Amino acid sequence: EAQVTQNPRYLITVTGKKLTVTCSQNMNHEYMSWYRQDPGLGLRQIYYSMNVEVTDKGDVPEGYKVSRKEKRNFPLILESPSPNQTSLYFCASSSPRERKSYEQYFGPGTRLTVT
Amino acid sequence: DAKTTQPPSMDCAEGRAANLPCNHSTISGNEYVYWYRQIHSQGPQYIIHGLKNNETNEMASLIITEDRKSSTLILPHATLRDTAVYYCIVRVLPGSARQLTFGSGTQLTVLP
Numbered sequence: 001e002a003q004v005t006q007n008p009r010y011l012i013t014v015t016g017k018k019l020t021v022t023c024s025q026n027m028n029h030e031y032m033s034w035y036r037q038d039p040g041l042g043l044r045q046i047y048y049s050m051n052v053e054v055t056d057k058g059d060v061p062e063g064y065k066v067s068r069k070e071k072r073n074f075p076l077i078l079e080s081p082s083p084n085q086t087s088l089y090f091c092a093s094s095s096p097r098e099r100k101s102y103e104q105y106f107g108p109g110t111r112l113t114v115t
Numbered sequence: 116d117a118k119t120t121q122p123p124s125m126d127c128a129e130g131r132a133a134n135l136p137c138n139h140s141t142i143s144g145n146e147y148v149y150w151y152r153q154i155h156s157q158g159p160q161y162i163i164h165g166l167k168n169n170e171t172n173e174m175a176s177l178i179i180t181e182d183r184k185s186s187t188l189i190l191p192h193a194t195l196r197d198t199a200v201y202y203c204i205v206r207v208l209p210g211s212a213r214q215l216t217f218g219s220g221t222q223l224t225v226l227p
Contacts, residue, residue, distance in 0.1 A: 004158075035217075040219070041219075042202075042217045042218050042219045042220060043159070043202075043217035044216075044217075045215075045216065059216070088156060090158050090159070092158070092159075103161040104151075104159070104161060104215060106158025106159050106160070107158055108157065108158055109156060109157065109158055111156075
C-alpha cells in the first residue's frame with residue numbers, strides 16, 4: 001500500500017531536549033515536505049526537498065533542520081525545541097514523474113507538545 | 116502563487132449538494148486550481164484540480180468561471196463523512212521546488 005509514515009505520532013518533551021520526527025514514503029517520490037499546522041494559521045511549509053541531498057527552506061524554517069540522505073526518508077530535527085514549536089506536523093511526498101503529479105500524499109501527522 | 120479567498124465556514128444538509136466557493140482574482144495563465152480537504156487532524160487529502168475547463172471525478176466536480184477568477188467545488192451528495200476543512204490552492208503544476216501553500220480553508224459541516 002502506497003503510504004507516508006511518521007513516527008512518533010504523539011510526543012511530549014521538554015524545552016531544549018533534541019528530538020527527531022521520522023518520515024518515510026514507499027512510493028519512490030522525489031519531492032518531500034514538512035508542514036506544521038496551528039489553529040487559525042492553516043498549514044505552513046517548514047522545509048522541502050526535491051531529491052536526495054537537495055533541501056530548501058519553506059515559510060517557517062526557524063528552529064528546524066532536515067536531511068535527505070535517502071530518497072525514502074526525510075527526518076525533521078528540532079535541535080533545541082521550544083514551546084512555540086508545539087504543533088501538529090505533517091510530512092508529504094509527491095513526484096513530478098507520475099501522471100498524477102499534482103497529488104501530494106500526506107502522512108497521518110505527529111502531535112508535538114513542548115513544555 | 117496566487118492568493119485565494121474562501122468563506123471560513125459553511126453548513127450543508129446530508130444528501131444535498133455542497134457548493135464551496137473560492138476567489139482567486141490574481142490567478143495567472145499557467146496556474147491551476149487545486150482542492151484538498153482535511154478531516155479532523157488527519158493528513159490533507161487531494162480532491163480535484165483544473166486549469167480552465169470544468170472537471171469531475173469520483174469525489175467531486177470543479178467549476179471554474181470563464182475569467183478564471185473564481186471557482187466552486189461541488190460535492191454532489193454530501194455525507195457526514197464529508198465534514199472537513201476544504202482548501203482551495205492556486206499554483207502551477209509541480210515542477211518547481213516549492214510545495215503547496217495552504218490557507219485557512221472552509222470548514223464544511225454536513226448536518227444530519
